[in-house]
Amino acid sequence: MHMAPILSALRRHRLATLLIALEIALACAVLCNACFLIANRLGQMHIQSGVDEASLAQIKLDCDDCNEVDLNARVLSALGRIPGVQSVSVINAVPFGEHAGTAGIHLDAANRKPGGVVDFYVGGPGSFKALGLDLVAGDMPKADDYRALNDFAPADAPVWITRALAAHLWPGEDPLGHEFWMDRYHYRVAGMVAHLARPGGGEGGPATREWSVFVPGVPGKHLGML
Incomplete structure (x- = not known):
């Protein structure tokens, strides 16, 4: 894949580039939050209640x-x-x-x-x-x-x-x-x-x-x- 044309197009369309970057950042945030929730629930499954x-x-x-x-x-x-x-x-x-x-x-x-x-x-x-x-x-x-x-x-x-x-x-x-x-x-x-x-x-x-x-x-x- 040739990166030069892609980078050139991104420089010419700065608003589109910004929106793409924000979309990627939001997707990463949602993914990280989902992973955190899953890890937290898995951790709670191993909590010792102390009761029978x-x-x-x-x-x-x-x-x-x-x-x-x-x-x-x-x-x-x-x-x-x-x-x-x-x-x-x-x-x-x-x-x-x-x-x-x-x-x-x-x-x-x-x-x-x-x-x-x-x-x-x-x-x-x-x-x-x-x-x-x-x-x-x-x-x-x-x-x-x-x-x-x-x-x-x-x-x-x-x-x-x-x-x-x-x-x-x-x-x-x-x-x-x-x-x-x-x-x-x-x-x-x-x-x-x-x-x-x-x-x-x-x-x-x-x-x-x-x-x-x-x-x-x-x-x-x-x-x-x-």
């Missing part, structure tokens, strides 16, 4: 003007009698589901040392077992660890965080016993789990996908059947 996905089922009930305590008790009792059901509980969210408790945390009571935006999983008795979480530090939640909720979470409670969140908040340190705050809410780390993906997957990028906190809570007015 093959054995986990989710039920969500919407009921206006219901007695949450009575509804929780009746539904949990009915589900627990189904053959093959090993554990049933109430929880506010599950990995890759709807957001329920996203909030920023701080490492001091004065809220001057930001720790990032995390997702709070608030679950009733049995939810830790039902999710199939892999405990790597600390003890399992005990009966007295489950506290009443103030709005969407207990105001003061022991919590279980992921290994990824612990490495972010206190690099190279044992997270057990460390504390953090969410406005006036106070939490102390009582255990650590290997993985627990956030409901939305982590909008802050791949590094934030497991910035999750499990908070034991008592089912009731602010924690209904899910």
